[in-house]
Every structure is written in C-alpha cells, then in structure tokens.
Amino acid sequence: MKKINVLLSAYNGEKYIKEQIDSILAQTWDNVEIYVRDDGSTDKTADILKEYEKAGKIKLELGKNVGFIKSFFWLVRNSGDADYYAYADQDDSWFPEKLAMAVEKLESEVSEEDLSSLPVLYFSNYDYYDEELNFVSHAFSEDDIKNPTFRNCIVDCMPLGFNSVFNKVAKDMMTKDTPKYSCGHDWWTYMICQGMGKVIYDNRPTVKYRRTGNNVSAGGMSFIKFQIWRIKKFIIGGYFLNVRKMLAEYRYLYNHKLQPEDSKLLSLFTRKNYNLIVALKKTFYPKMFRQKAVDELMLRFFFLIGRL
DSSP states (O other): OOOEEEEEEESSOTTTHHHHHHHHHTOSOOOEEEEEEEEOOSSSHHHHHHHHHHTTSOEEEEEOOOOHHHHHHHHHHHSOOOSEEEEEOSSOEEOTTHHHHHHHHHHHHSOHHHHHHSOEEEEEEEEEEOTTOOEEEESOOTTTOOOOOHHHHTTOOOOOSTTEEEEHHHHHHHHHSOOSSOSOHHHHHHHHHHHHSEEEEEEEEEEEEEOOSOOSSOTTOOHHHHHHHHIIIIIISSHHHHHHHHHHHHHHHHGGGSOHHHHHHHHTTOOSSOOHHHHHHHHTOSSOSSSSHHHHHHHHHHHHHTOO
16 A cells, blocks of 8 residues: 655644644544644643654644744655655645545546656545534535646746645755745745646545634635635735746746746736736736636736736
8 A cells, every 4th residue: 555644834723732632533444644843832732742653643843933834845845755655734634545545536637657757636526524523615616726837837826735745856855955935845846846847636525624814825715705815915915926926937937948938928028127018918918827817817917017
C-alpha cells in the first residue's frame, strides 16, 4: 500500500484539533503518517499535540510563530519520504475515505510513468459545516468547476490545501526551491503542478469544512460579507502586490519549463510598471481565467486599472 504523509500546521486550535486528528487516524487508508508543526500556539494546542506524540500517533515539531504559509512549507521540507502528501487544516474533519478516494482517482487518471516524473496534484469537492459540524451546504455543484488551467492558477487558487493530495515529485520541487513570496502553500503547489505537471479534480466531497469565523479563506461567507471581504483584500490591502511578487518568483524559477503559450501569458503579469498596452491585452484576453462570470468581470477590471 502506497504511503501518505499528512502535513498539519496548528495554531491556537485547542477547540477542534483533536477531532481533526482523530478523523485522520480513522482513515480507511492504513499507510498514513501524520506530521504536525505547532506554529507557536499560546493556548493548550501544544499540550494536546504532545499527548498524541507520546502515544506514537503523530510526529511533532514545536516551532516559533512564522505564519501558516511558512509553517506548511517547513512541513513539506521536513516530512519523510512517501508516495503522496496531503495538507490538513486544524479545524476540519475528514471523511474516512478521503485519502483512499484521492489515491484511487490519481492512479486511475494518471499513468504510473507521469506520477513518477511529473508534479501531480489532486483536489476534491468539500462540504460546508458550522462550528458544531452540522451540514450547511455543498461547496460546488457539478457545473461549478471546469477543467483547471494554467490561466486560472496564476490568478486564483482553486485547491484549498485541506482538500489536496500531491505526489513526491511536487514535494521534492518545493523542497528544492521553497518560495519566498508565496501567497499560499496550496496556491504554490497548484501552480507547480498545473504549469509543469497535472491537476486532477474530484467532484466528490471528502472534507467537512468547518466555518468558525477564524478561517483564513473566505469560503462559505454570505454574499454581502464576501463582497466586503473582497473590497478589504483587493482594493484596500496589498494583496495584488504579493501576488505579483509570487508570480515573478515563479517565473524566475520555472519559466524555462513552461509551455511557450503559458510562458508568454505569465510575462504579462510580471512587469514591474503599469503599461496600458499590456493592461489591455490582459483585459481583453480571449479565454476565461476564472470559473464564474462575476469573478471574471471583477478580475478584468483589476487588469485594466493595473492592480494585477
């Protein structure tokens, strides 16, 4: 049975982390090793994790607070050898078949040769749950997710970490070149696999995604709250500056490995100064970047005014 290493970064997660770890330990896939890094928690999270470590159920690192992105990349670099790797958040709960479903999908749709030579990423649908793990809604319908594209991965992160499984080739690439400017461990993994390998989407839900009010991502918000979140992040904050830095680093590391069409497109997003001609090329690019029309229109507006 192929080995899967689960990578979990924890921070002040005392309320839900036991439920999450127990759901990972209850996976129907037997060959699983759990690596946890505590990112400088100030509550009882570390004490809870020490109990699991003492029982031989996890491998634990108690670290300083560096933020969840750097914490996850530490786990990527310092986890042991395995065939596959899975990111895990601290406050969700996994379906028992989550990892088995991922391996089945990967090995039925990707050849053994490609799995051993290309970076490959699997991500699944998921369900929204409230704080008490009462079902709220499905995240995506069958028509919400189209085939992932390189266009999408440079402006958006469809996989959200907790619903992702990737192979050793992807892990080794991130270990060799850990990014300085990544906007997310999951986004960087997506770009590596979409640009130089393969990405597989599974419409079957595999995770109970708990919405607590403290989640990093915005999924599951009401329409009004989501628009307010967008304004704060995209208009007021420095979000796009960080994205541009990430894309510039990605181009520096991997441009020579990209397909010519993808390399040409990426070059439009890595210019330091605003250029009207480039902005118009992006604004009127003939193919869609996002999955939904409303998201696409907003994105094109940001292209036009030079935010991205």
